[in-house]
Amino acid sequence: MSFELFMFLVTAAIALAGGVGMIVARNTVHSALFLLLNFFAIAVLFLLLHSPFLFAIQLTIYAGAIMVLFLFVVMLLGVESIEDRTKDRLAGQLWLSVVLTLILMVQAITITLLAEPAESQAQNTALLDQLADPALIGATLFTTYLLPFQITGVILLVGIVGVVVLHQRAHLYGPLSETEREFAEQYAAERTASGQPAEQAS
């Protein structure tokens, strides 16, 4: 077994463990940490795939920004273990999803077994070294992918405006008034009483 394969297997095991852990963990902070572990493992896999640039980007943005944001929100709201598992009316959905997942797994294995094109460049180390150069990514970003790059800027702008809008409203209008809260509850009660059978099935 080559060193690279060994590294791959270990990292892949960690990545999978992280993914499973995230789903299984009861505590949201633990979930976030398992996901973080998974992100680290994927970053290492990027390194194994000759992409040091994405290794750094993955760590900086996913691990360093996105997951910190998640943890921050969980801590700020204090919702570490908010989940209520007693009302398990979703047992059917659970089984459905397990079956669906098994189908997807089978599909994944099929892809893997069938799809190994002959003209793979994965052994061409000279080419791969060339592709590992971050300058090449930059150059591609500003030439071929110029338009998507600019659109990304628009998306980030919309994201910023959206977050400010969502936050600002609370400042402008204050929290829900008592009457509004009552109205909402009354409305909900009315709706339950009237009963809308058709869509419950969906």
Place this chain on the structure above:
Amino acid sequence: MPPEIVIPAIDVRVIAPMLTIFAWATVLLMVDLFMPGKDRKLTGYLALAGLAVTALVTLAVQPAPGTSRTSFSNMVVLDSFGTTLTLILLLIAAFSIAISINYLSYHNIEMGEYYPLILFATGGMILLGQSTNLILVFLGVELLSITLYVLTAFFYPRYTSEEAGLKYLLLGAFAAGFLIYGIALIYGGAGTLDLFEIGAFLNTSLAVGSAFPPGALLVLIGGALVLIGFCFKISLVPFHMWTPDVYEGSPTPVAAFMSVGTKGAAFAALLRILIVALLPFKIYWLPVLGVLATLTMLFGNIAALMQPNMKRMLAYSSVGHAGYITIGIMTAGTHGTESFLFYLLAYALANMGAFAVLITLERRGEMAWSVDDFAGLWKRYPLLAIAMATFMLSLAGVPPTAGFFGKFFVFAAAWEDGQIFLVFMGVLSSAIAAFFYLRVIMRMFMDEPVREVIPIFNRGLTITIGIAVVGTIVFGLLPTPLVSLVQNSVIALGVGG
């Protein structure tokens, strides 16, 4: 040393509509910041002006019929299909803003950022209609979705609005996961994300031998995942469960905007993917879409039948209409493109109109849009009742409205394509649909009023309803000019072709 950077030739005309609307939205954000006072109507009017300017720009750069321009490494294309779609989308956005201007202040949720966000979403839709590269399709979908998450949750003190925003966000992000994974598999199979090149790759690799090459298999599986992602966006059964909840919770103008705009843009992108890139796989996607369309038409209309709530009824009816549009998509290549565009315009007019009528009846703090409010409307506000009746008839597909011709063209194209079963199911579900549309009309004209309802009229609403009524009837009586317009709107099938 860094590699030499050679920026490829850029044809600004190709992205001119998009560029105009994004630039206008960005400047509008800043203008709004320095606008004194709490009144934000002026921002709304400026946004309308921006849409008008964009429409002019779109007309100025439109390519000669039958030709197309590409730019940015063939990532975007400007063909007559894109131009027509852009104009329809701009009309939809203009309607949405016109019915929002007083709605926002009336319900005390006025914030200047609302209008630039609508403009950004419209820009995302235009992008979706023009992009010929999967990564741009992904970015367009995300731009549209992120904007709409915020707009859906815009009705601040209302719980349901935020719930709707969160639901839409979780399902939208889930769908984005499918979309991007599908794109990754397509990239793995074809080695490119360019729709034209994927099509060429499939043609060559499928032509080689009898065996199914692994690359093509990856593209097939990826295409299926992309389709699932899109099904969420255009709410095809069984991926529609978010639709009624989200429409009900969001501010009514936003629901109107979503019901037509998002669907139109997402369908346009799907159309391009299916007939430019995945045409060699038509034998696979045709039956799948057929089943989805049938389910969607039947389920959407049957569910709408049981709704006492007008807003949810319109939401389910929009699910049903997604089914009809899907038929139009399936027959793309023959007459599908035209029937799609015609249907979209007819549906946009009727649906925006219906939502506008709903807004006139929506009172402050009111959250139930009961059909009861429409009872006896004819006796109190005959014009409003006639307008609503027109929209209902158009949505049901009764002549002489635009909706009739929309359905007619879709079914005719399907018939010509040999999809007899689909036509049958379409007609059957239309009959079901006619029942609940006509029920609204019956209540308006036959029943006594259940309770006191005082509609609110203002300029934006009146003009919107007026244009929608006139458009619905005129295109119903004289479809010829519109037909010739959409017939010229062919989709570009080759680079620079």
Place this chain on the structure above:
Amino acid sequence: MVETSYYILLSASLFTLGILGVLVRRNAIVVFMSVELMLNAANLAFVAFARQQGNIDGQVLVFFVITVAAAEVAVGLALLVTIFRNKQTADVDAISQLHG
């Protein structure tokens, strides 16, 4: 050299785990994290395919996916915080006034 198919198998498994997370968990934050896992699986597939194809496109696409994910997470978490302020829960089922 590790074959591309190994990476794709791993990526498909992670994607499946992500779907499972979305379907099984009721906590909105965990659901959201599962979506991130799905996006990461796609990123891994992109990079593995980029190596196999021998072109840079796959790596550039990951850049876009990460950026979009960041924007989406920001909006999503802002929404969650406002909802929580109003309702004091992050349980998806508790947020169900709109169940039709």
Place this chain on the structure above:
Amino acid sequence: MDIFLIVFLVVQVLIITLAVTTGFAYLTWYERRLLARFQNRVGPNRAGPLGLLQPVADAVKLFFKEDVIPTASDKVVYLLAPVLAVMTAIVIWAVIPFGCFNLNGDHTACFDPARRDEVWNALQVAEVNIGILFILAVTSIGVYGITLAGWASNSKYAMLGGIRASAQLISYELAFGMAVLSVVMFGGTLSTWEIVLAQEGLWFFFPLILGFLLFMISATAELVRTPFDLVEAEQELTSGYNTEYGSMKFALFFMSEYIKMIAMSAIATTLFLGGWRFPGLETLGDGVAALAGPWPAAIIVGLVSLGSFLLKVAMFLFMLVWLRASWPRMRYDQLMQFGWKSLLPLAILNLVMIPVVVVLVPDNRYIQTAILFVLGIAAIFGAARIGGRGRVKSKVELVQPVAEGKQASAASSAPASQQTSGVAS
């Protein structure tokens, strides 16, 4: 040969880890002695000559303290947090070049970017083409140690400290990253090695004066040191996120902070002060090579470059201590306002200014430098003026009597206050 290389790498890593840890120990001594001088005291002087054994005494004390884990804490995360903190602080050192001791015995290769392959540098662990991004990545992960410590302790003080810390670190990371990117833009490379070489005859301090200032401010904030140390404000939060930590676990947090401090100084040296470069170093090497042959030259260049690097780092450390001795702590809202409304716009301006100048004034580094220097100074003074205006206003408000101030704020109708709060967030 392969095995030898791996063993060599392991030894290199061990030596650096040990050196950095010792550096931390003596940095505490250095800081305490210096602070004492600033405050007209003597400082630790009992253990050993000049108090040089004081760090050893401290270490022994911390070792033998009782190791307590709070019962209500989340045990695994509680134990993980200090480990994460120290790990990130040490890992940064992998890409920093301390000097150039070419084990191929040819000192001239040290000064030629084109001959990068001929350099086998004993004084740098890993020369990668994304060195700078690696630094950014590792600093951005550094926040986990603090945040998790705050959460896992299950104590209010620690929690508040942790939340404050994560907010502060995220906020200042933007300005920090942008300041670092200005160096990348001007130097045209992401590799730390090449950045040092690109500073031949011109330290980046001069053209990037604005970037340097931004870097120093945001680095101080990233280090949570005065005036940005409200994460561990003793008066409000006991000692912040590490309140519930004792004995060696506390020592680990302490260690991570000081190692990060040295690391930041080393990064600043590498990015702005020419790294291990020293005027005349190449000439010195050439002279020794002419007199005694290539090997002695390589050794001399290695030693002098290491010395020069350490000298510059010591200077930065002195500055950091000096800051701590002379500045008061900021208020939390001031901290956030400063980060988002002053530092970030300046960083963006900096990032826009550099490419514009570089593109408009091609091919002459010195003219570019002159223009950028003048623009940078102008930007700093302009920002100071604009910032200063706000301060005068707040002073006037403070002069008002309390009761009157309350009335005034009540009278100025709700929209006005909303306007301001709107701008603030």
